[in-house]
Amino acid sequence: MNNSDMSQSKLTLGPVMFNWNPDVWRDFYFRIADEACVDTVCIGEVVCAKRDPFFTPLIPEIIERLQRAGKEVVLSTLALIMSKRDLTSVREITAMEDILVEANDVSAVSLLKDRPHIIGPFANVYNEGTLEFLRRNGAVRVCLPVEMSLQSITSLTANQHDTEFEVFAYGRLPLAISARCYHARSHGLSKDSCQYVCDKDVDGMDVDTLDGDPFLVVNGLQTLSYSCCNFIHDLGALSAAGISRFRLSPQSWDMVAVAQCFRDVLDGKTESEQAEHILDDLSDGLTSSNGYLYGKEGMAFAAPWAE
């Protein structure tokens, strides 16, 4: 695939998954609206409904600001729906009209039936049978599960001209979600009395192995990779495999600059090697990973030129 084709690719900013200070969170989206070269911005709590009250009141203003800046706005739903509160959150979001919603579980899929919607990375779309079913249900865009290999992506997207495909291309990988809050547990608290301790770690709480090697991070109910998924070298291969959108997942460092790196590589203005250096500086040298794409362990960083 040549660069002119890649220049048609779009960038999506995923939802902030961490429990940021609400003012910081609002200002982050305002800056994205004003400065970031992303085409689409997802917003909404995907990890824990207990955080909703802090952010929900800010959402209308943020949506307006993003839309006036020409961004497509997508509302993302919770990944795990257990309680009445969780379900209420999903029902309220899916009841909103005139806005695209991203379903991150099957209850949202059911509530969005017969209406154009997006399938988020927390839903399990591994194959063409499920894809075809969801397309009939109204899905127009799918962000694929983080585990999928380039080979599987290529098979899945073949001859699927009615669906837009997106991959999780940058940021700590969301690997698991639980009923149990590990953030609270690490502070000797339970989920119900959590004191919102997840707000102490803006990029997640480090989880090291006994050898002291950084391994995972915990974000409340969610477990993510310590490494930063980075597909900057893989944009050409993914474009050739039918991917037309790349998701950048918000971290506390400069996401406007991260988006610019991806845009410049897609537009052929920067080589991926140079972009990798810039991205490394932005994340303060955080380990990169892209192993899933190559059918390896997700934590591996496989340089495509070594393939």
Place this chain on the structure above:
Amino acid sequence: MISETPETHKKLELVCPAGTPASLRAAIDNGADVVYLGFRDETNARNFPGLNFSREELAQGLDYAHQRGAEIYIAINTYPQAGNPDPWHAAIDDAATYGADAVILADMGLLDYAARKHPDLNRHLSVQASASNPQAINFYVETFGVRRVVLPRVLSVIEITALNKQISVQTEVFAFGGLCVMAEGRCALSSYVTGQSPNMNGVCSPAGHVHYEDQGDQLVSKLGTVTINAFAPEEKAGYPTLCKGRFKARGTVSYLFEEPTSLNVVAMLPELVNAGVTALKIEGRQRGRAYIAQVVSQFRKAVDAQADGTTLPDMNLTSITEGQQNTVGAYDKTWR
């Protein structure tokens, strides 16, 4: 269920695992109402070497079960690979042809396939689909005609009670054995370290990636290149299942996600009956025949005692449970 008032002495159905024909016979001989099993390939979530059933073994197992009034469910509960649906479709087709009593499915595409191709084949929703609320469950029921839902191990008994009042389908809950602390079917921890996961390959923390390093003063267990645990000489070394490892967070070493415990809900059978649960599931298709026989016979006694309203037997299963610890897991809300 909506139409039924829970009866305190209703008898729970006992659904038991089998990874081999010998285990299948052991389960049925010891009182299993149902045995669930998988085919010998990537279509099921216990895709381990030397485990699971050929088509011929299934046919023999079905005969053995049906002659004794028991049933066979077939777990086809991984997510088909893109471009390679045939093994999964063949598994469903053969389950129907051989006369299985139900198939246990997780993938929406497979549920759709089974509902269209084999409308008379009972469809159960696997725990791997992680359907944890009435909105999702009713969708599976209305869209794919699912007859039973295996509930994710994330719900408390209070939530299960409320859930059963809002759905019109049977529920099955895990009663004994390994405990996933993450929502099932939504966990990529194993593949992050090994490249292989429950969803894609039917394995978690696969044995081929496990090794132990004797460092003299301690025995270190690793999954791939990642240290999962370390044991002093007097400690019993456990299998390095990723989420049951010891890690360091906030300067403290702990079993951050979960201790190496085993789920055991035998003390909660009355509550589960009152919660409207239809069936109990015992985990462990990878376990040996002796284990299956022991656990099934104990649960048979407990389920019968519960239904008869007599005292639940004092079960001594500690010797066969992981790490000698038991938990009721998420069924007790304080677990969170």
